[in-house]
Amino acid sequence: MTSLLEPVEPRYGRESLADVMPSVLHVLGVDGEADALGLAAELAGVRRIAVVLLDGLGWHQLPLAAAPAPTLGDMAAGRLGRGRAITSGFPSTTPVSLVTLGTGTAPGRHGVVGFNLHRPGTDRVLNHLRWTDEPDPAAWQPVPTAFTRAEAAGLAPVVVTNPAFGGSGLSASAYRGARLGAGVEADAVAAAMLAALHDSRLVYGYLPDVDRAGHDFGLATPQWQRAAADADRLVARLLDGLPPDSALIVTADHGQLDVPADRRIDLDLDPRLTEGVAFVAGEARVRYLHTRPGAEDDVRQTWRTVLADRALVVSREEAVATGWFGPVPESHLQRIGDVVAVCRDRWVLLASAHEPPRLGNMIAFHGSDTAAEMEIPLLVARR
Numbered sequence: 025m026t027s028l029l030e031p032v033e034p035r036y037g038r039e040s041l042a043d044v045m046p047s048v049l050h051v052l053g054v055d056g057e058a059d060a061l062g063l064a065a066e067l068a069g070v071r072r073i074a075v076v077l078l079d080g081l082g083w084h085q086l087p088l089a090a091a092p093a094p095t096l097g098d099m100a101a102g103r104l105g106r107g108r109a110i111t112s113g114f115p116s117t118t119p120v121s122l123v124t125l126g127t128g129t130a131p132g133r134h135g136v137v138g139f140n141l142h143r144p145g146t147d148r149v150l151n152h153l154r155w156t157d158e159p160d161p162a163a164w165q166p167v168p169t170a171f172t173r174a175e176a177a178g179l180a181p182v183v184v185t186n187p188a189f190g191g192s193g194l195s196a197s198a199y200r201g202a203r204l205g206a207g208v209e210a211d212a213v214a215a216a217m218l219a220a221l222h223d224s225r226l227v228y229g230y231l232p233d234v235d236r237a238g239h240d241f242g243l244a245t246p247q248w249q250r251a252a253a254d255a256d257r258l259v260a261r262l263l264d265g266l267p268p269d270s271a272l273i274v275t276a277d278h279g280q281l282d283v284p285a286d287r288r289i290d291l292d293l294d295p296r297l298t299e300g301v302a303f304v305a306g307e308a309r310v311r312y313l314h315t316r317p318g319a320e321d322d323v324r325q326t327w328r329t330v331l332a333d334r335a336l337v338v339s340r341e342e343a344v345a346t347g348w349f350g351p352v353p354e355s356h357l358q359r360i361g362d363v364v365a366v367c368r369d370r371w372v373l374l375a376s377a378h379e380p381p382r383l384g385n386m387i388a389f390h391g392s393d394t395a396a397e398m399e400i401p402l403l404v405a406r407r
């Protein structure tokens with residue numbers, strides 16, 4: 025079994041979150057869509073598919089949810105359908121993953137390559153979860169979504185999520201082409217998805233509860249287990265209510281791991297780590313540093329010396345060459361920092377002068393390339 029802290033490469037084009045929607049569209053008969061996940065054989069005859077994403081419930085968190093989430097446990101173990109691990113994209117974080125799933129492409133192509141990204145040519149850092157106006161979503165994320173392709177094929181796709189997200193740039197980037205349905209908590213999401221399946225052949229639903237509980241309270245806590253139970257209830261209700269010609273696919277955007285108090289470095293409190301840095305982006309497990317003119321080499325060497333084995337510190341070119349993002353077009357390269365710091369073990373790099381205090385109080389984190397964060401479930405069951 026893969027160690028929780030062992031680095032895992034994203035398996036784009038084989039077994040990744042980017043392959044879920046193309047494989048689903050292939051099953052539903054959309055021309056030109058690749059079935060990299062091999063769903064066609066097990067879903068032969070299926071005419072409509074519900075896809076649900078459980079934020080934060082990675083593959084390695086499923087055993088922690090065994091008691092409160094028996095349905096998910098049965099799916100993962102193959103007692104109810106089939107379960108296996110695939111990978112998220114990189115960084116293993118929500119905005120990146122939602123657009124990766126929604127477009128069916130690797131992050132380098134769609135351009136949402138981090139939680140917070142510096143906008144080239146400006147003095148702004150874009151937080152994708154608070155993106156309400158500029159930049160124009162169609163310009164920032166130019167790739168047609170899987171929902172656009174599904175709509176063109178007559179599948180009448182529906183996305184069920186919190187209506188507060190409906191007008192955001194992130195929703196437009198990930199979901200354009202779909203009709204939006206409203207659902208916040210588990211029962212409402214299940215009811216809205218089942219209702220939509222009467223008229224739509226592709227329905228997607230999103231539940232954030234497990235991720236939120238992990239951040240606020242930590243994994244396997246009573247609060248986290250209640251959130252896992254809610255996620256299980258959503259999945260069980262979907263399975264019970266699926267039309268006869270339907271299938272359910274359950275996945276996640278990333279996993280999580282708890283970070284002890286003594287594994288937190290605040291880069292803004294160490295002058296060595298701020299020298300030569302113009303903009304700080306990314307997030308606590310993967311930092312993007314945009315350097316002042318002529319300072320890149322010094323910043324990279326200083327960060328390597330100060331952090332030692334607590335982070336892998338590389339140049340933009342080295343980061344792209346690893347394949348973390350998939351191919352990155354020239355238009356998206358500058359969104360990645362001149363220097364990229366990827367945390368190892370259970371370390372995080374806080375930025376108290378740049379980000380809200382709440383982030384420093386979180387218990388569980390994600391974003392890096394460990395198995396705990398990168399490996400996510402692909403659970404498939406048909407009526």
